[in-house]
Amino acid sequence: MKKLIIVGLTALTGLSSCKKLAEINVDPNKVTETHPQLLLTQIEWDAFRYNNGTSPLYAEKKLVQTDGESTEQYYKWDRSSFTPYSKMRDVTKMMEEAKRINTNAYVALGKFFRAYYFLNLTLTFGDVPYSQSLQGETQTTYVPPTYDAQKDVFKGILAELKEANEMLAKENTLIPGDIIYKGDLVKWRRAINAFRLKVLMLLSKKEAEADLAIKTAFAQIVTSEPLFASNDDDAQLVFLDQEGNRYPEFNSSGYGSGMYMDSTFIRRLQDRQDPRLFIFCTRTKNAEDAGLAIDNFAAYEGGDPAAPYAQVNTKAALGRTSKVNNRYHKDATTEPMVLIGFAEQQLLIAEGIVRGWATGNADDYYNAGVKASFKFYEKYAKGLGSYVSESIATAYLGRAINNLSATAVKEEKIEKIVTQRYLRSFLQSPWGPFFDHLRTGYPSFRRPAGVNIPNRWIYPQAEYNNNATNVGEAIKRQFGEGNDKIASQPWWTKN
Numbered sequence: 001m002k003k004l005i006i007v008g009l010t011a012l013t014g015l016s017s018c019k020k021l022a023e024i025n026v027d028p029n030k031v032t033e034t035h036p037q038l039l040l041t042q043i044e045w046d047a048f049r050y051n052n053g054t055s056p057l058y059a060e061k062k063l064v065q066t067d068g069e070s071t072e073q074y075y076k077w078d079r080s081s082f083t084p085y086s087k088m089r090d091v092t093k094m095m096e097e098a099k100r101i102n103t104n105a106y107v108a109l110g111k112f113f114r115a116y117y118f119l120n121l122t123l124t125f126g127d128v129p130y131s132q133s134l135q136g137e138t139q140t141t142y143v144p145p146t147y148d149a150q151k152d153v154f155k156g157i158l159a160e161l162k163e164a165n166e167m168l169a170k171e172n173t174l175i176p177g178d179i180i181y182k183g184d185l186v187k188w189r190r191a192i193n194a195f196r197l198k199v200l201m202l203l204s205k206k207e208a209e210a211d212l213a214i215k216t217a218f219a220q221i222v223t224s225e226p227l228f229a230s231n232d233d234d235a236q237l238v239f240l241d242q243e244g245n246r247y248p249e250f251n252s253s254g255y256g257s258g259m260y261m262d263s264t265f266i267r268r269l270q271d272r273q274d275p276r277l278f279i280f281c282t283r284t285k286n287a288e289d290a291g292l293a294i295d296n297f298a299a300y301e302g303g304d305p306a307a308p309y310a311q312v313n314t315k316a317a318l319g320r321t322s323k324v325n326n327r328y329h330k331d332a333t334t335e336p337m338v339l340i341g342f343a344e345q346q347l348l349i350a351e352g353i354v355r356g357w358a359t360g361n362a363d364d365y366y367n368a369g370v371k372a373s374f375k376f377y378e379k380y381a382k383g384l385g386s387y388v389s390e391s392i393a394t395a396y397l398g399r400a401i402n403n404l405s406a407t408a409v410k411e412e413k414i415e416k417i418v419t420q421r422y423l424r425s426f427l428q429s430p431w432g433p434f435f436d437h438l439r440t441g442y443p444s445f446r447r448p449a450g451v452n453i454p455n456r457w458i459y460p461q462a463e464y465n466n467n468a469t470n471v472g473e474a475i476k477r478q479f480g481e482g483n484d485k486i487a488s489q490p491w492w493t494k495n
Contacts, residue, residue: 036106037177039094044180046087047113048237048339049248051120051430054259060433061445062265062426063324064303066313067258073305075447077486080124080457084117085133091117092134105175105185108167111160112192116339119199122153123435124457126490127474130156144467147474150491151212154203158217161196165189165225180235186226191235193225194345201348204355204439205495218357222349231372231379234341239333246332249427255329260312261322263302264446269423270297272401275387279377280426282326285319295387306448327381328427335380338428343372344421351417354410366404366417367397373424418442438493454486455493 057063058072071077091113098106121128130153132145148156174183181187200218207214221227228234239247249255261281269277278294287299300322303312315321327334338344346369353362374393378385400406404416418440422433437445438455445453463471475481479488 033100034097035101035176036094036097036103037175039090039097040106040109040175040177041179043087043090043094043113044178045237046090047116048180048235048337050084050087050117052248052337052427053430054249054254054427056430056434057262057427058305059431059445060422060425060437061262061305061443064260064262064305064312065258065309066260066303066316066321067309069309075451075454075486077454078458079460082121082460082462084121085129088114088117088134104167105171105173108164108171109175109178109188111164111167112188112195115157115160115164115199116195118153118157119202120431122150122157122490123202123431123492125459126150126456126478126488128153129470144470146470149477151206154199154492155212157199158196161192161199165192165196168192180237187233187235189226190228190233191340193221193227194235194340194348196221197345197348197352198340200357201351202435202439203492205493207355207357215355215357218352219359222352222358222360228342228345231342231375234336234338234376236336236338236341238336241332247328247334249328250330250332250334252329255324255326258309258313259324260316261300261302261324262305264305266300266302266322268419268443270300272396272423273297273399274396274402274423275392276374276377276423276426278387279381279384280325281322282324284322289319294384304446306446327384331382334382335376338376341372341376343369343376343424344429345369346372347417347421350404351414354413354417362413362417363405366420370397370402370420373420376424414440415442452487455489456486458484458486 054063055072058065058070059075063073064070065073069076091110095107095110098104098110118128118130122130127147127150129145130148132143132148135145136142168185168189171185173185175181175185175188176183178184178188181191197218200214200221203212203214206212239245266277266281268274269280275295277297277300281300281302282288283292283294283296283299284301287296287301292299301320303315303321312321346365349358349360350362350365350369352358353360353365371390371393374388374396375390377388378390381388396402402416404413407413407416418436419442421429421436422443425433433443437443437453447453459471459475471484472481475484478490479485
């Protein structure tokens with residue numbers, strides 16, 4: 001017996017001399033490596049749904065609330081969050097795993113999603129941690145990140161998008177795990193380049209800054225890079241009638257309570273005889289009871305976004321206010337969520353031409369963009385597609401109020417183009433129209449007297465708690481000490 005014990009101890013001693021305990025004591029339930037495709041699917045699902053929902057629709061004057069005061073509707077918000085940094089942890093991991101197995105396509109997509117999230121962050125706050133962010137796991141001693149100037153953040157975003165496009169141009173294999181394009185590299189390049197146009201256009205107030213080379217970059221993309229050719233190329237998330245894969249507004253209780261349409265949004269559609277009105281909302285109860293047809297523009301009415309919510313509630317209770325179309329909360333697969341698509345791309349190029357950033361016929365791009373929006377709803381608005389057919393879109397563009405060639409005035413052309421981007425964005429392009437308003441002033445947003453439209457959100461309280469020195473320096477640099485306010489104006493909005 002003693003001999004067996006001695007032999008056993010000798011064997012253990014020999015084993016420990018050959019291998020470190022850490023090498024043999026591996027928990028199989030704690031994975032340290034994975035294929036980037038397993039991360040990509042969730043990254044795409046999160047990114048394409050990020051910030052979607054009804055909150056932007058109150059700020060953009062598309063919805064009104066009747067059972068309480070919406071902070072977005074009355075522009076009374078304060079802080080936002082740094083949630084995108086949490087989302088980018090998975091992006092960082094995907095890029096690390098891609099480099100480990102030498103698959104650059106995932107690195108390229110990682111750069112795109114980084115650009116997407118950093119754009120959201122800098123538009124929300126102004127200066128944000130960029131160059132020193134997302135390094136907590138690689139630092140020996142954690143150091144709170146400094147804040148990069150917003151101009152440098154935009155430069156970084158544009159550089160990462162350019163690198164993503166160039167990296168994918170050198171690849172020739174499909175990307176497993178891709179639920180957007182099923183691994184199609186060319187379509188991803190088109191999406192990335194269209195998104196680059198969007199970022200450049202957000203900087204329209206900075207076109208004179210030579211080091212940004214906005215006009216040169218815009219023209220180069222339009223003339224030399226792959227771009228969307230039709231709606232079939234749209235970067236969109238398609239939903240399935242399966243648990244965990246359904247449209248996020250499906251069965252949402254908010255649609256059955258105090259959520260109604262905004263009168264200014266409805267009026268803009270009515271003034272233009274825009275049949276997307278029938279796609280977005282319902283007839284008022286009174287109009288439906290009176291037998292008015294779906295395509296009767298007089299059958300729709302909204303609530304005043306500048307009135308007290310109790311007053312709007314009274315009007316709704318009298319059956320005089322339209323609600324959001326039932327398809328958004330009763331259809332599990334109602335329509336895809338488009339992160340960037342052909343319709344928006346064509347309108348961006350049209351504006352670029354009007355501004356002198358690219359050559360071409362702005363009218364043609366504008367018309368193609370509007371028709372593409374109609375086509376999208378013709379395909380996905382089940383049972384309502386006949387109201388937005390191509391012939392109806394053509395007639396729509398023939399009306400002077402919708403016809404870009406009906407005016408020779410540059411500013412009026414820009415207003416028409418930006419308005420069309422606004423009209424196509426219902427439950428799409430979250431916060432995009434709000435930022436376009438900050439950039440151009442179009443469309444105007446009705447609000448109570450004395451209420452100003454915010455330029456940004458206040459930094460998270462957690463930054464004051466954990467990164468006070470750096471956030472304080474960023475606030476002082478941008479707005480003056482102590483001026484972390486929603487009215488403070490960030491760099492990108494200044495002429």
